[in-house]
Amino acid sequence: QELSGWRASLSSWGLVDVPIRFEQAVVESEKIEKLSISEEEMEDIMHAARLINSHLLEDLDDIPLIYVTIINNAFAQITENWMCNVQPFETILDRTLIIAGSAQICDKIIExxxxVACVPLSLPSSYNGNFEEKPEHxxxxxxxxxKVMENLVQNGLNFVFFDTDSIWLRDPSELFTNVTQIQNVDLVVGSSLNEVDRPFSSDPLLIIANERTESFISESRRLIE
Known part of the structure; x- marks a missing residue:
């Protein structure tokens, strides 16, 4: 739109009447790369998880629980700190499956x-950084x-899903095992410090594989997508 006709009000001030034009700015929305996982990558994850599970079945009388986390490159150093933190706990690292955003991270972890079992993924670069200013990512x-958790459940694998940006003050294995002894428990979530608005936390998330937990995870994914 053009604003003009100010001659009468501006001429007495000795100012030049210059039309002002306002143009609507067109902001192109950021193109979000598609995030997917190949069949080969998913099978590598399931193979690693089943291998840990088979070792646990040989050594334990209780329900086997795999510790699973999925990280991108931004969490590489944090994950190393977590592994250093839990290394004194003898029952943690040998049942841990880390699904990482690149082969370089896995190489460094295994070294x-x-x-620890580590399976690399080929994540797009836009998903391998900090999400602080990328809520859509x-x-x-x-x-x-x-989606990965859903496949773990479909393969009959019980697991504890967690993030590595927390400090484990002691070995939680006994606590997790005791929970699995309670009848009719399919899923256990952590408690949040914010007891009013968000009383629950998904870190950690203990899942017993069955049809109910599969439906829960599938519906959660559908709502988020």
Missing amino acids: KYSE RRLFTAFRL
Whole structure:
């Protein structure tokens, strides 16, 4: 739109009447890369998880629980700190499956902690960084992680899903095992510090594989996507 006709009001001031034009700015929305996982990558994850599970079945009388986390490159150093933190706990690292955003991360992890299973993914570069200013990427990455969890459940694998940006003050294995002894428990979530608005936390998330937890994860993923 053009604003003019100010001659009468401006001429007495000795100012030049210059039309002012306002143009509507067109902001092109950021193109979000598609985030997917190949059949080969998913099978590599399931193979690693089944291998850990088979070792646990040989050594334990209780329900086997795999510890699973999915990270991108931004969490590489944090994950190393977590592994250093839990290394004194003898029952953690040998049942841990880390699904990482690149082969370089897995190589570095295995070099220092050979007892850990690590499966690399080929994540797009836009998903391999910090999501602090990328809420849409965070949402899609969360749905991506739920897809992996859904496949773990479909393969009959019980697991504890967790993030590595927390400090474990002691070995939680006994606590998790005791929970699995309670009848009719399919899923256990952590408690949040914000007891009013968000009383629950998904870190950690203990899941017993069955049709009910599969439906829960599938519906959660659908709502997020």
